[in-house]
Every structure is written in structure tokens, then in C-alpha cells.
Amino acid sequence: MTAWHRHEGELRAWVRGRMGNAPDTEDMVQELFLKALRQDKKFCEISNARAWLFEVARNALADRLRLKKEQVELPDDLVSEANELAAVDSLAVCLPRALAELSEEDREVITLCDLEGLNQEDYARIKGISLPGAKSRVQRARKRLREHLTQACQVRFDEAGKVCCFVPRAPQA
Numbered sequence: 001m002t003a004w005h006r007h008e009g010e011l012r013a014w015v016r017g018r019m020g021n022a023p024d025t026e027d028m029v030q031e032l033f034l035k036a037l038r039q040d041k042k043f044c045e046i047s048n049a050r051a052w053l054f055e056v057a058r059n060a061l062a063d064r065l066r067l068k069k070e071q072v073e074l075p076d077d078l079v080s081e082a083n084e085l086a087a088v089d090s091l092a093v094c095l096p097r098a099l100a101e102l103s104e105e106d107r108e109v110i111t112l113c114d115l116e117g118l119n120q121e122d123y124a125r126i127k128g129i130s131l132p133g134a135k136s137r138v139q140r141a142r143k144r145l146r147e148h149l150t151q152a153c154q155v156r157f158d159e160a161g162k163v164c165c166f167v168p169r170a171p172q173a
Contacts (some may be wrong), residue, residue, distance in 0.1 A: 003049035004036055011053055018061055028064070032057055094153040094166065101148060106141035113138050 011032065016025040035056055039046075046052045099107055112118040118126075124134035149155055149166075158164040 003044075003046075004033065004053075007050045007053050008033075010050075011057060014054070015057060015061070028057070028060060031060055035060075094149055098145065098149050098152050101152070102141070102145060105137070106144050109137050109141045110145055114142070 008029070012025065012029050015028045015032075016022070019025045019028060032053060036053065099110065102110070109123065113120060113123055120134045120138055121131055123138070124131045127134065129137070154167040155163055156165050
């Protein structure tokens with residue numbers, strides 16, 4: 001008890017500086033006191049009780065911080081959307097029909113560059129047009145597809161410009 005009383009104030013101040021609040025500090029100091037008591041006679045045989053107390057305090061603090069890091073408090077009103085697809089992902093069901101309703105040139109450039117991954121430089125070479133011409137063609141086709149999807153599938157956007165909802169269309173028979 002003599003060693004504990006001699007170092008308790010300094011230990012409490014050190015823990016408070018790292019814990020940030022009084023209740024957590026008191027809990028930690030109590031845990032440290034119990035650990036010292038559990039040592040029974042071994043604690044009396046420790047040559048440097050102060051060093052032992054601070055080492056145990058550092059380890060206990062590290063354990064507590066590690067546990068706190070792994071546990072994140074979530075708000076009570078958090079809604080689980082794990083099974084819901086983002087609206088833009090489910091909009092893909094409208095794509096085949098909308099794509100089929102575009103001009104052949106628009107359908108081809110979107111299919112090759114956006115769906116099949118052909119880069120615009122290769123598309124320009126295949127079509128015998130300049131790279132700026134290919135880029136313009138891709139951009140115009142994307143714009144027309146967006147406009148067509150917006151109208152045909154009644155796509156609406158949120159304040160951030162992201163797809164929020166739409167009305168799916170059945171595929172053509």
C-alpha cells in the first residue's frame with residue numbers, strides 16, 4: 001500500500017492526460033490498483049514499483065484504446081440499406097432497351113467504348129476519324145443516352161446530381 005500511495009497521484013495525472021475524462025480515468029486507476037493487489041506479495045518484491053505501475057498502465061491504456069478503436073458507435077436512427085442496390089446500379093435494367101432505341105452510330109460508340117472498354121484512340125483509328133472527333137462522338141452519344149434514359153425511364157436526380165429514382169421499363173418483346 002505504501003508504494004501505491006506514493007505513486008497514485010502521479011499515475012492518476014498521467015492516466016487523466018491520456019484518457020481525457022474523469023470517469024474513464026477513475027476506472028483505469030481502479031483497474032491498476034486491482035492489478036497491483038492481485039500481485040499480492042510479489043508487488044512488495046518489485047524493485048521499482050513506480051516503473052511497474054506505469055508499464056501496466058501503458059499496457060492497459062493500449063488495450064483500452066485498441067478496443068475503443070474496434071468499436072464504433074453508430075447512431076440509433078441508422079437505417080440498414082445492405083440489401084438495396086443504389087438506384088444508378090438498378091437503372092441498368094433500362095439500359096438495353098434505351099440503347100436499342102438510339103441511332104446506330106450512338107449505339108455503336110457506346111457499346112464499343114463504354115460497354116466493351118475500347119479506348120477512344122482505338123475507336124478513332126477503327127472509324128478513320130481524328131481523336132478529337134472520336135471524343136466528341138462519344139460525348140454526344142453519352143448525352144443522348146442520358147437524355148433518352150431520363151425521359152424513357154423517368155429518371156430523377158437528387159440535389160447532388162445522382163440518380164435517386166426511376167420507373168423501370170420492360171424489355172421489348
